[in-house]
Amino acid sequence: MQVYRDADADPALIRGRKVAVIGYGNQGRAQALNLRDSGVEVTVALPPASESRGRAGDDGFDVMTAAQAAERADLAMMLAADEDQGRIYAEEVAPHLRAGAALGFSHGLAIRFGLIAPRADLDVFLVAPKGPGTALRSEYEAGRGLIALFAVHQDASGGAEALALSYAAAIGSGRAGILATSFAEECEADLFNEQAVLWGAIPELIHAGFETLVEAGFAPEIAYFECLTEVKLLADLIYERGIAGMREAISNTAEFGALAGGRRIVTDETRAEMRRILGEVRSGAFTARLIADAGAGYPRLRASRDEAAAHPVEAVRQRLLGLGGGT
């Protein structure tokens, strides 16, 4: 896989463009601040009634609607929620963005699943930082960067790749590495991972382990430390040393336990289910469910948030925070 760095990017390309950052949430704020600190002219776009307008204004940005920002921009960076991007593009961006401008994304979903069919005259690229906006910003401020994936969907000008690399470098990712991918690969791998590994499977495993210990009569605080707090130690070890290196850093007892337990939990059936999840991602069935939930006011998302908040593990967390520990 080809990895690009600052030396491969021309910073003048993005500095010569007016960038409209559409959305000022997790990614929008971080990217807007990093771009500005890299010498790029940035306007922030938010709905008229958005509560984030105050924050963007306090950060020193001109804030306007997406339609107004698109009209003034050479590049519209789509950093609203994925499920809103189709509507925002159709109603506010496409009618106003000048001919020959560029359209950028930090996730491939809207293009991969056809929520947006970009105008043929636009350059269309992806720069997807591999981490949350808070980390993108703090790494940039520390003189480092987050790895980003990049791809070109449409190269109307012949300069889309160079512009994407310039953008990625301006948000700090050239300091760490900019990896070439496609919209489909980035989107499908990301949606799969969110469900099958990261945000879906790991919290469910924590809940299940906690419940098993508490049902068997263990103190909830002990169950919490064992099943939740130590996940951070594990993640840090894997991040620093890899999985094989992590095993060297734990006791023989823990390592032998890993042999005994891991493959009884993650079984052939688990792997088969992972393949089914990947199938639903690739067929668009998952995205269709997401769009339907958003259209109905997020009943499923809201119910799952309520369910997570009501889980006994959260009450234990509050008690431990009260004792000054157990984060």
Ligand SMILES: NC(=O)c1ccc[n+]([C@@H]2O[C@H](COP(=O)([O-])OP(=O)(O)OC[C@H]3O[C@@H](n4cnc5c(N)ncnc54)[C@H](OP(=O)(O)O)[C@@H]3O)[C@@H](O)[C@H]2O)c1
């Ligand atoms: N979160 C991450 O760590 C992460 C990482 C990599 C890539 N991404 C990608 O980055 C993109 C943005 O995700 P996010 O998590 O940053 O989203 P987010 O935190 O939910 O922020 C979305 C922003 O869009 C604004 N918005 C809504 N309607 C708008 C409109 N009509 N015009 C302009 N702005 C509008 C929202 O306004 P309000 O503030 O009023 O709600 C909010 O500021 C997505 O494509 C996502 O997949 C996210």
